[in-house]
Amino acid sequence: MPVEVILPKVDMDMATGRISRWYVNEGAAVKKGDLLFEIETDKAAMEIDAPASGILRDVTGKEGIDIPVGEAVAWIYAEGEAAKPAQQVAASGAPAQSTAPVTTAPTTPVAVSEAVPANAVTGTLHNGIRATPLARRLATEAGLELDAIAGSGPKGRVMRKDVEAAISVPKLEAPVRAELINSRSPASSQPRPAPQRAAGAAPLNFAWLRQGEGRPIVLLHGFGADLNSWRPMLAAGPVDVPMLALDLPGHGGSPRQTPADLEAIACDVEATLAALDVGPALLVGHSFGGAVAATVAARGHADVRALALIAPAGLGPEINGAFLQGFVRAKSEASLMPWLRLLVADEAVLSKPFVNATLAQAADAELRAAQAEIADRFFADGTQTFDIRNLIAGLRIPVRVIVGANDRIIPASQSQGLPGEVALHVFPATGHMPQVERREQVLKILLEMARA
Structure with missing residues (x-):
C-alpha cells in the first residue's frame, strides 16, 4: 500500500499551512528521512522529511496555497508498486494521480508571512549564504556561523543535516597561524613559564568560537560535554570579544586519556593557552570544568585576570552519582533522555541538535570509556574527591560563581560560605546548566567581566 504524506501540525495553533517549496519532483525516488518540502506557517518555516522510502507520486499539495492540517499532499509508492486506477484511488482516500511534474520553485509569487523573511522561506541567498530556514534557526540556536558549514543541498545550500553534523561531530582544529591568533587575542603583558610540551604544541583540541578585540574569554566545559556545548549561549546576543573554547582530556577532539588529577588537566590547559599565545584572559568553567x-x-602559570565558575564542582562532596553512571552507559535516545532531563529545570531547552550531539558522543565507545574512567577517578563512589574552596579563597582576582537554584546534579547549597569578595549569582527555576537556561543573563555577566 502507498504511504500517505500529510501536511503535519508543526505548532499548537496551526490549522492550515502553506508549502513554500518542494525539493523533490513527481516520480522521483526518495529514502525515508529525505527532505521533501518546506512548510510556511504564521510563525515559522519547517522542513518535512519523507515518512517512507519509495517513489513520490500523486502530488496534490501545491506551493503557495493554504492546506488544512492532516490533508494528504502526496503519496509514496514502493518500488515496482503500480499506481492505482483513479476510481480505486478515490475510494481508498488517496488523491488521483497527477501527471504534471512538481516544479522546484513556485511559478507565481508566494505570499510570505511577516514572521518569515522571503529569502528564508525560499532558501535563497542571505548575507551570501544559501540555507534552508530550519538550518538557519538550528545554526542560530547552536551559535554556529553558517559560512563555516559546508552545504550539501542544491547549489551548496546548507541543510538541517549539515548543521546537525557540524554540531555533533567534534573536529580537531587546524593549526592556527600565530599572526591570526595574535589578531584575535592580545599578547600577555607578563612573561609566562614555558609549557611542559613541545614548542608550539596545543595538547587540547580548541576552537575560536568568536573573534573580536579586548580581553579573550576562555571556556572550559563540564563532564561529558565538549566545546560545542557553549554555542547555544553565544546565540543569546552579540559578542565582540574573542572567545576560545577547549575540549578537556577525554572529551570532544582532545586525547582520550584519563588525567591523574586536576593539576594534570590544568597543565594541559596552560600549555594550550601558551601555544596559542593567549594573553590576559577571563577564564570560565562549567561544573567539572569549573x-x-x-x-x-x-x-598562576596562565595570565588569568578574572574567574567565572558556573555550577562548579569541588565545593562539597555531594554529587548525583547515578547521573554520572547512567550518562556514560546510555547508548540510545530512550536511555539518554532521562539523564539529560536532570541537567535542566525546563526540558524545553534541550534542543534536538543538543540531543543529537550527545547521542553522537554516546556512539563513540572509546570516548565514553575514557569518560567512565574519569568519572571513577574524580567522582569515586558518587563523591567529589577534590576541593577547590581553598583555591578560591587564595585568589586575588575577581571571582563570580553562577548556579541554578534547582540544580539536580550538584546541590546549589554548596556555593554558600564562599569568601565575601566572591560574587554569587543564584538563578531561580534553573538547573545545572545556567549558561543554557539563562543564557542571556550569563552571557551578560561574562561580557561585563571581560570588559572590566
Missing part, C-alpha cells in the same frame, strides 16, 4: 578553571587560576 574545578579545572579554579586550579588553573590558583597555579
Whole structure:
C-alpha cells in the first residue's frame, strides 16, 4: 500500500499551512528521512522529511496555497508498486494521480508571512549564504556561523543535516597561524613559564568560537560535554570579544586519556593557552570544568585576570552519582533522555541538535570509556574527591560563581560560605546548566567581566 504524506501540525495553533517549496519532483525516488518540502506557517518555516522510502507520486499539495492540517499532499509508492486506477484511488482516500511534474520553485509569487523573511522561506541567498530556514534557526540556536558549514543541498545550500553534523561531530582544529591568533587575542603583558610540551604544541583540541578585540574569554566545559556545548549561549546576543573554547582530556577532539588529577588537566590547559599565545584572559568553567578553571587560576602559570565558575564542582562532596553512571552507559535516545532531563529545570531547552550531539558522543565507545574512567577517578563512589574552596579563597582576582537554584546534579547549597569578595549569582527555576537556561543573563555577566 502507498504511504500517505500529510501536511503535519508543526505548532499548537496551526490549522492550515502553506508549502513554500518542494525539493523533490513527481516520480522521483526518495529514502525515508529525505527532505521533501518546506512548510510556511504564521510563525515559522519547517522542513518535512519523507515518512517512507519509495517513489513520490500523486502530488496534490501545491506551493503557495493554504492546506488544512492532516490533508494528504502526496503519496509514496514502493518500488515496482503500480499506481492505482483513479476510481480505486478515490475510494481508498488517496488523491488521483497527477501527471504534471512538481516544479522546484513556485511559478507565481508566494505570499510570505511577516514572521518569515522571503529569502528564508525560499532558501535563497542571505548575507551570501544559501540555507534552508530550519538550518538557519538550528545554526542560530547552536551559535554556529553558517559560512563555516559546508552545504550539501542544491547549489551548496546548507541543510538541517549539515548543521546537525557540524554540531555533533567534534573536529580537531587546524593549526592556527600565530599572526591570526595574535589578531584575535592580545599578547600577555607578563612573561609566562614555558609549557611542559613541545614548542608550539596545543595538547587540547580548541576552537575560536568568536573573534573580536579586548580581553579573550576562555571556556572550559563540564563532564561529558565538549566545546560545542557553549554555542547555544553565544546565540543569546552579540559578542565582540574573542572567545576560545577547549575540549578537556577525554572529551570532544582532545586525547582520550584519563588525567591523574586536576593539576594534570590544568597543565594541559596552560600549555594550550601558551601555544596559542593567549594573553590576559577571563577564564570560565562549567561544573567539572569549573574545578579545572579554579586550579588553573590558583597555579598562576596562565595570565588569568578574572574567574567565572558556573555550577562548579569541588565545593562539597555531594554529587548525583547515578547521573554520572547512567550518562556514560546510555547508548540510545530512550536511555539518554532521562539523564539529560536532570541537567535542566525546563526540558524545553534541550534542543534536538543538543540531543543529537550527545547521542553522537554516546556512539563513540572509546570516548565514553575514557569518560567512565574519569568519572571513577574524580567522582569515586558518587563523591567529589577534590576541593577547590581553598583555591578560591587564595585568589586575588575577581571571582563570580553562577548556579541554578534547582540544580539536580550538584546541590546549589554548596556555593554558600564562599569568601565575601566572591560574587554569587543564584538563578531561580534553573538547573545545572545556567549558561543554557539563562543564557542571556550569563552571557551578560561574562561580557561585563571581560570588559572590566
